[in-house]
Amino acid sequence: MNMGAVGALRRVKNAISVARHVLDYTQHSLLVGDQATEFAVAMGFKEEPLETNASTKIWQQWKQNNCQPNFWMNVSPDPASTCGPYKPATKSLTSKQYQQRGVKFGGEGNHDTIGMVAIDNRGKIAAGTSTNGASHKIPGRVGDSPIPGAGAYADGEVGAAAATGDGDVMMRFLPRILYFFQAAQRIYTMRTPRDGVKRWGKDLFYSGTSTRVGEHCSRRFQLIEVGCPARSSCLRSRPASSLDVVVFSGASDSMEDLIAVEQLRSGITPSAAGENALRRIVALYPDFVGGIVVLSIDGQYGAACHGMNTFKYSVCNQQLGEVTVLEVPCLSSDK
Structure with a gap:
């Protein structure tokens, strides 16, 4: 199993390509921050401003709206009405407040993650993700995408999975997809x-x-x-x-x-593997929003989602002949 990743990469387009260079040209797995940018430039990538007129306007509107929404909590002054600077509050959080972390602004439109899983004609399997992260995130935040086993995972004997949604919650659970799927195939x-x-x-x-x-x-x-x-x-x-x-x-x-x-059934499908993983998340975070695509080593595929009505994903294989958009209904919190 080989991997390469970058996090908090700044001023370089196509982070997934930089991650591939980490895989191909280093013995490391993850580079982050300004040093990741330095690595990219050394590998021939162009360093350039990534701001656009549209993104600058969105940021200005956010500042004018007292930095709402944001991801601060348990700080002073009140992050629900001010831009800070913030200092730690003295009161302790309740268990319910801890449970709500990362889900308040994790809706469908608050991320732009792209994930892909693929098998070639030799049976080699791979997974990858790329993202700008959650809108209005705290500077320095790294989500699930570059974390191995979180935003994406691949096992050459079993399959691969990639996810999109609330990465701060997703990174705590996604590896269980492969545990379900791997155990089902191996146990039987x-x-x-x-x-x-x-x-x-x-x-x-x-x-x-x-x-x-x-x-x-x-x-x-x-x-x-x-x-x-x-x-x-x-x-x-x-x-x-x-x-x-x-x-x-x-x-x-x-x-x-x-x-x-627990409670595995022989021949568990990729869709079932994804649903099982999401149910574990939703049991603790009922407001979670996200979707998962799972691909087995024999070419079976499926998807699962929660917090939306439906979830769309694209598939291309020899049987379909062209890229086909599929759609699955999402789980509800009471399922």
Whole structure:
């Protein structure tokens, strides 16, 4: 798996092309800020002002409107009626206020992300995104687009996904799309539970060893946990009727939470993978607005969305013969 990305790139057009140069000509994954601009110029890209008459006018109108909307919170003076400068407020936020972060101005028109996933005739898969970011964002903000596994993700054995919408929320959840999709394909093709231990230990945890492997089998499911500390119980009792699951925990000290893929069905589709990921987001952020496109390694594709009536995406393959715009209805918060 290879990647390259840039964030907070200034005064250079076509950020996705600069990201490709990070991929092709460096051993790094992500460059940001003024140094990303310096890198782009060194690679032959033109440094130039990107402001237009239209964007300048929009900015002036925003200033005249007391900098509304904006993304500040828990500061003084009140960001809902002033432009600042701001200082931290002394009061603490409620849990509900924390939950509302990043969704207040995450509507359909407040971003311009372009995402693409593709497979070539050799079966090589790739994903990419490019964006100017949220309108009226705080200077220095980096959204989900350049973050690997957030704005886009690709796995050469499974598939790829790209997203658009509220990146500040999306970046906390999008990698789960591939967890769903990857687990569905691997769990139902592996020969034995131990095959799954070896394969997932290599692919996800970069570790081929474990201190103990606990294994429990019933007629309905198999539960495996990898790398369990000797002082803890590896097996957890779950009703066999409630899930088909492979669970991994404690594989390394850096893994704070166990990775669980629950209630998977054999042959999960890209659309279902996207819907499952969005439902996890909406459970915590019911006002979330965004869409996801998912592509499997065998060429299946699908999309899911929330916070809009419908979501459009374009597809081009040999069967369609030309670029075709498709449209899917979006999930509602009560689904």
